[in-house]
Amino acid sequence: MAKSLPKRSEDYSLWYNEIVKRADLAEHSAVRGCMVIKPYGYSIWEKMQAEIDRMFKETGHTNAYFPLFVPKSYLSKEADHVEGFAKECAVVTHYRLKNADDGSGVVVDPEAKLEEELIVRPTSETVIWNTYKNWIQSYRDLPILVNQWANVVRWEMRTRLFLRTAEFLWQEGHTAHATKGEAEAETKQMLDVYAEFAECFMAMPVIKGVKTESERFPGAVDTYCIEALMQDGKALQAGTSHFLGQNFAKAFDVRFAGMDGKVDYVWGTSWGVSTRLMGALIMAHSDDQGLVLPPKLAPIQVVIVPIYKTDEQLKSIRKVADQIRTELRSSGISIKFDDRDTQSPGWKFAEYELKGVPLRIAIGPRDIENGTVEIARRDTKEKATYQTSAVCDAIRGLLDEIQSNIYRKAFDFRSDLTTKVNTYDEFKEALDGKGGFVMAHWDGTVETEEKIKAETKATIRCIPMDQEEENGHCIYSGKPSKGRVVFARAY
RNA sequence: CGGGGCGUAGCGCAGUCCGGUUAGCGUACCUGCUUUGGGAGCAGGGGGUCGCAGGUUCGAAUCCUGCCGCCCCGACCA
Structure with missing residues (x-):
């Protein structure tokens, strides 16, 4: 009768798909590559959004909304940008349907062809910089610190629930600045915001770093990222923050008059996290239950x-x-009393475990007699009996403890799966053995990076920002290097 | 785009090779009784254009042709 999940150790990918469906987070929709985010999954996303949005506001940003459609010509104004996205764009060519002559349904009305096709945004730099052009004349108009919560479409060849879907939800921040330094500081600030969110709220340790040239966002000068490690030893890029230099300002002719009267191009940044964070959250902590x-x-x-x-x-x-509910609610804890008589207690235990509810209180006749309740932790599965009078304090303490415990667990896991290697053989052995992050010297060239990728499927996740200076030799070419970079197989 | 798989009740599947009563099983659902400290038991009940279109045949879920869709693996990918 037990409807157990597939085991992580046997088929991680199957386990992931099943947990997403069985925990009522999301399901495949009728449209290829698109998902329905179900109420329970969406409520987790809303919790994430709320915290991230609060952090954006605290750092001076405000929300706005830009259109879903991008005129085709905009995309090609920044050469690298169009190169990077052209292959995965959904295109709107017509604006009307009509009844088919043979009565078989509706067909596209050939009379209703758009003069210029519209791209469904894969990201909004182009629309937004085209708009900023009108908003910016002088240094007094800067900085612009805007974020939008939106959906975007990237026609990916292969999709996976939350990790890579054809349509996904995200936020994209787009800022404009008068100086290079200010824009660079903004890029790093937002990376810090992401890292703090990942570690403090998702309980997921991340490495902050810079992408190599080949992994850089199309149109960016520098791409910063946070990289997390999943339980199967693969890395997941959890968020990115891009320093755009003056690239988009030049592409859309966004100039401003400085204090000194000189006219210059505006400096830009963009940064985003998406519903992919849901995938990260699931894979970082969940177990076979x-x-x-x-x-x-x-x-x-x-x-x-x-x-x-x-x-x-x-x-x-x-x-x-x-009594318990009233007291806990007043201290901001969300608590549900499931008194449905349509399901048995055992069924409910299994159900809330599947859904990851951190704490479960069971109260039975025995407890009523003794003035106690039983509390079960989801993370360790430990059960303990508490005096009713002590429950609320215990709960508050336990919630904090679970939060830090699962962070510590993920942190220790990552430490165990981070390996320093000095030779290419050691490198391959680490990758094929335990997987995880492999710290190695690299000669800084795209050629080496590509060869390593082709031979091992490992990519450079980032050049860590806290990289220690250390003289060494590239594991592939033997050329000198001044510090280790983070390699891994990635999602 | 290559390789593999699948499409039969809400969900998960068997049946298809080898055509033949009324298309079956698990689960979920409905009713009743008994249950409730880890996914309850028994009894009864409802639910199907077998992905779509065409063909072969006395007869097609099953054979043939064409089409559509989805999933998984790979290539690709902020």
Whole structure:
């Protein structure tokens, strides 16, 4: 009867797909590569959004909204940008349908062809810089610190729920500055925001770094990123922040008069995180029983399950449950009392485990008699009995403890799977053995990077920002190097 | 785009090779009774254009032709 998940150790990819569906996070839609985000999954995304949005506001940003459609000509104004995105764009060519002559349904009306095709945005730099052109004349108009929450479409060849879908939800920040230094500082600030969110809320340690030239965002001068490690030893890019230099300002002719009266191009940044974070969250902590959610992002932090035979028993359990619920709610904890009599307690236990609810309180006749409740932790599966009077304090403490425990667990896991290597043989051995992050010297050339990728499927995830200076030799070419970079096989 | 798989009840599948009563199983759903400290038991019940179109045949989920769609692996990819 137990409907167990596939085991991570046996088929990680199958486990991932199943957990997404079984925990009611998302499902495939009728359209290839697109997903339906279900209410429970969406409520986790909303928790993420709320925190990220708060952090944006705290750093001086405001939200706006730009159109879904990008005129085709805009995309080609920045050469690298169009090169990077052209192959995965959805294109709108017509604006009307009509009934087919043979009665077979509706067909595209050939009379209704658009003069200029519209691209469904894969990202919004072009529309936004075209707009900024009109917003900026002088240094007094700068900086512009705008973010938008939106959906974008990238026609990916192969998709995976949350990790890579044809349409996805994200936020994209687009800022404009008077100086290079200010734009660079903004790029790094937002990277810090992402890293803080990942570590403090998702309980997921990340490496901050810079992308190599070949992994850079099309149109950027520098791409900064946070890289996380998943339980199967593969890396996941969890967020990026781009220093755009004056590239888009030049492409869209966005100039401003400085204090000294001289006219110059504006400096730009863009940065984003997406529903891919949901995938990261799932893979960072969950186990073979289901989701494990960090308390700070769990839509339901505590669930109370009553165990009873008679209405009388339920009545006295409800009294205790209501008391606990009222007190915890007043300290901002989200708590659900599941008194449905349509499901058995055992069913509920399994269900809330699958959904990653951090704490479960069970109250039965035995507890009522003893003035106790049973609390079970999702992360360690430990159960303990508490005096009813001590429950609320215990819960508050346990939520904090779970948050830091799963972070520590993920951190230790990453430490175990981070290997320093000095030769190409050691490199391949580490990759094929335990996987994870492999720290190695690299000669700084695209050629070497490409050869390593072709031979091992490992890419340079980033050049870490806290890179230690260390003289060494490139594992591939033997040429001198001044520090290690992070290699991994990645999603 | 290459390789593999799948399409039969809400979901998961068997049946297809070798055509033949009324298309079956698990689960979910509905009703009733008994249950409830780890996915309850028993009894009864409802639910199907077998992906679509055409063909062969007395007869097609099953054979033939064409088409459509989705998933997985790979190549590709902020």
